[in-house]
Every structure is written in C-alpha cells, then in structure tokens.
Amino acid sequence: MEWIICRSVAIGNCASRMGRFGNENAYETAIDSLDNLLKNCPELKEKAGKKIEELVKELSLEAKVEHDVKAVVSQLDPVEKIRKGFQEFKAHFKKEQTLFKALAESQHPKWMIIACSDSRVDPALVLGLGLGEAFIVRNIASLVPPHSKESGHSSGASAIEYAVLHLKVEHIMIVGHSRCGGIKALLGMKEDGSNRFSEYIEDWIAIANNASKTAKAKCSHDSPFEDQWTCCVKESVNVSLWNCMSYPFVKEAVQQKKLALHGAYFDFVNGDFQRWALNYRVDEPESL
Ligand SMILES: [Zn+2]
Structure with a gap:
C-alpha cells in the first residue's frame, strides 16, 4: 500500500510541474479529497490502492505511446525520407510505362x-x-x-x-x-x-x-x-x-x-x- 501511495505522489510531483500549464488545482483537490476520505474510512484503503494502481498503469501507457510516436518521427530525416520515397516511385514508374505514357497525354x-x-x-x-x-x-x-x-x-x-x-x-x-x-x-x-x-x-x-x-x-x-x-x-x-x-x-x-x-x-x-x-x-x- 505504501508503495502505491509513493508512486501516486511521484505522479503528483510531475503533475504539479505541468500544472502551470494545466489545471493544477483539480489534481491537488482530488488528492486532498482522497486523503480525507481514507482518514475517515480506512477500510477503503485497499480499494483505493487498486484503483490508483490502475490509473498509474493507464497513465504510464499514455506516456509510453506519446514517447514511442515521438521516437519514430524523430528517427527520420525528412529530406532522406522523401528521397527514398521518390526512388521507390521511380522503380514503379519504370515498370508501369504503359500507364505513365497514357497519363502523360491526359487525365x-x-x-x-x-x-x-x-x-x-x-x-x-x-x-x-x-x-x-x-x-x-x-x-x-x-x-x-x-x-x-x-x-x-x-x-x-x-x-x-x-x-x-x-x-x-x-x-x-x-x-x-x-x-x-x-x-x-x-x-x-x-x-x-x-x-x-x-x-x-x-x-x-x-x-x-x-x-x-x-x-x-x-x-x-x-x-x-x-x-x-x-x-x-x-x-x-x-x-x-x-x-x-x-x-x-x-x-x-x-x-x-x-x-x-x-x-x-x-x-x-x-x-x-x-x-x-x-x-x-x-x-x-x-x-x-
Ligand atoms: Zn481536419
């Protein structure tokens, strides 16, 4: 349980840094409400822990997808990408001469x-x-x-x-x-x-x-x-x-x-x- 709470605090720090641009108060308010609730109803701690764990998994996945997309995009040199693309097209152009001769005349x-x-x-x-x-x-x-x-x-x-x-x-x-x-x-x-x-x-x-x-x-x-x-x-x-x-x-x-x-x-x-x-x-x- 302690481990789960620590992880949620780590997200809290991250969220606080981002909070300057987002809705920081919404996060802080939710954490305060949860703390108060668990003080009054400690029997709900286990249930809350499981839900927080699910949230952490969900957010981790979101962060990973965003990271993966950025990684794929940043790998490609934009000019090299279009150069390669055109080389592939040129091979197709040479193979399909009947089509391209017809297209050269009209559409x-x-x-x-x-x-x-x-x-x-x-x-x-x-x-x-x-x-x-x-x-x-x-x-x-x-x-x-x-x-x-x-x-x-x-x-x-x-x-x-x-x-x-x-x-x-x-x-x-x-x-x-x-x-x-x-x-x-x-x-x-x-x-x-x-x-x-x-x-x-x-x-x-x-x-x-x-x-x-x-x-x-x-x-x-x-x-x-x-x-x-x-x-x-x-x-x-x-x-x-x-x-x-x-x-x-x-x-x-x-x-x-x-x-x-x-x-x-x-x-x-x-x-x-x-x-x-x-x-x-x-x-x-x-x-x-
Ligand atoms: Zn659109």
Missing part, C-alpha cells in the same frame, strides 16, 4: 475528392486511388464555400469548376474525418466572435457555422464532447455538399444525372469509413 479521373489537409487523412492512400484516378482538393476541415458572384481567389471553386466542366468527373465526394482540428475550433467559437484567436482559420471555418449549431442542438449537454465533435464533422460535410449544389454547373450536372455527390466520414481512430449520398431531385410540377 480522366472519375472522382473529385475534397478532404482535410490533416496529415492523417490522405484520401488517395486510404481509398487505394492511384495517380490519375482522383482530382483532389485539400483544405482545413474539407470545406466548400458557397457560390459567390465575387470570385476572389477561390481555390476550391476553381477546382470544382475544372473538375465538373473540363474533366467531367462522375462523382464528387467530401470527406470529413475523426478528431478534425478545424471542426474542434469551430465548436469552440463563440457566436459573438469574442474568443477569436487566429487571422485566417476562423473566417474559413465559419463556412460551417450551421453545422456547429446543428451538432449542438442534436447532442445533449451531458453527452461526451467526442460525440458532438463527430456529429459536427458529419454536419459540416452536409453543409459543404449543399454549398456544392449552389454552383450552377454542379447543379446542372447533378440534375442531368452526369454527376453524383457523396459525403463521407473517415474514422482513423477505429479504422472505419462511412459514405452517404446526397439525394437531390426536382419533382415534376403538379397543378394545385
């Missing part, structure tokens, strides 16, 4: 994919799409701004225009993903904008403001934040799907059944991928 991708810039969600890698198979746009939180007469410098709008009018892609898929930082920031934004912290990101993610409102309305206050986060990612994909439809050339291609729109959610925590379709139809006029 005919069937898919346009709009995904997040997050380094963990490369859609071509996840969906097994090779060169020439998908026209891809990536940005913060996989968002599509609505059509606007003021063209400005919209990389997303110009890419959609090129994909639909010139490449004539048959499918556009917008892929949201688990633990998206852009969507987390969106959920943390106050409606009056009083907690703004960045110059560009917040204006960009505000495209999905309605998704944030929907997710907050759908999830009860006591549900875990992760549920609200997941819901908001999926709703933001839906907002972007409808924004896609605001481009006249997209709407026309969908109405003519030359183009299908899909939403998707890539869950890299559980290794899951969900896809859904935007079913858009215009009814025949009927006399009233």
